[in-house]
Amino acid sequence: MALVFRSTPLLWARVAAMVFTCVAFSVALYGASLTHGTGDWCIFCWSFSFAGTLLIILVELCGLQTRAPVSWKNFPITFACYASLLCLSASIIFPLFFLKGYSGRNEMINCRIVSTVFSCLATIAYLSEVSMSKARPGEVAGYMATAPGLLKVCETFVACVIFVFISEPVSYKQNAATMWCLSVYCICFILSAGIIVMCVAEWTGCLPFPFARFLSTYALLAVGMYLSTTIIWPIYKFDDKHGGSSRRPNACGSSMGLCPWDKTLAIAVLTALNFLLYLADLIYSARLVFVTV
Incomplete structure (x- = not known):
């Protein structure tokens, strides 16, 4: 099984989305002090998007698209669209519940700000992937x-x-x-x-x-x-x-x-x-x- 690496804008959009979601949930777990189920939802959005994007990148690098049990013309863009919506929802919900009403700049607040920023960046990256993958006339x-x-x-x-x-x-x-x-x-x-x-x-x-x-x-x-x-x-x-x-x-x-x-x-x-x-x-x-x- 040989790795097939072709540098394309689509690949880099996926890599960027994967990195941004990884940073978002890693920082949130490290020091954001999430206290209720809403935080769990945001962590799920980022980790699910990260895992799915990593899987898609590995399948394409290994050239396993034809062996996948799904249509590779439909699956990646479907996942990217769902991931963009998940990250968008987390980008709205997370600051609403975990930044609203808080003041100061201690470690907890800094971690929450970082997670919010990288969630927004992940949303942009996934939207870019959808834009590059969608069918043209x-x-x-x-x-x-x-x-x-x-x-x-x-x-x-x-x-x-x-x-x-x-x-x-x-x-x-x-x-x-x-x-x-x-x-x-x-x-x-x-x-x-x-x-x-x-x-x-x-x-x-x-x-x-x-x-x-x-x-x-x-x-x-x-x-x-x-x-x-x-x-x-x-x-x-x-x-x-x-x-x-x-x-x-x-x-x-x-x-x-x-x-x-x-x-x-x-x-x-x-x-x-x-x-x-x-x-x-x-x-x-x-x-x-x-x-x-």
Whole structure:
């Protein structure tokens, strides 16, 4: 097994991302004094991204792409897109929970600042990798390298954040309308995740119907479902006539992180964001000529 080293901008973007994530979680573990589960999430984001990038670099240096049990046209860019979103979330959450309200420049604060800076640098590195790996107009590439494929990664990630906010505290059991919203989040997440898995595992040819037609049909249905949720959730959560609360409680100002009302608002914003992502997905899917290589 011979190592194949070719210096390319894509390789250096991956090396930079790997180094930045390594520094972020190493410094955080060394002296950031993380005290609750939010810090564990940030450590997971950085360490998972580091491990996956290291694996991709080793596979390509050893020339093992053809022996990998996944589509190498789809897997690296899918991972890079998820890693960029993970590092972005850590870059926002970490300073919000571990730098807000702290003053001075002792070792603990310095470590937290360093982890935040390198998390932001890792996000930029992963976004650069995605930009270099995505399909150009007229180029034959895997589905995940196209705009609809990358949009599905974003759709599933946003849905995961919604699940976190909607389940702690539980805010979907208010009535049948809010239960419908949860159903929309779950159905669309499962189908989008299933499409990603089929593309990465190269199972799209196993479907009894054309994959491109399925993508367009699903995108149309998802747009309609998310449109209803974008309207229903704010009505039943922020309209006083429907059991909601239009004013932010005063207690939210003194709470650490996001209070329940803030999380409800975040769900409304993320729902609207996912609606726009599915709308863009529908527009791209309707005109995309998908070529399986």
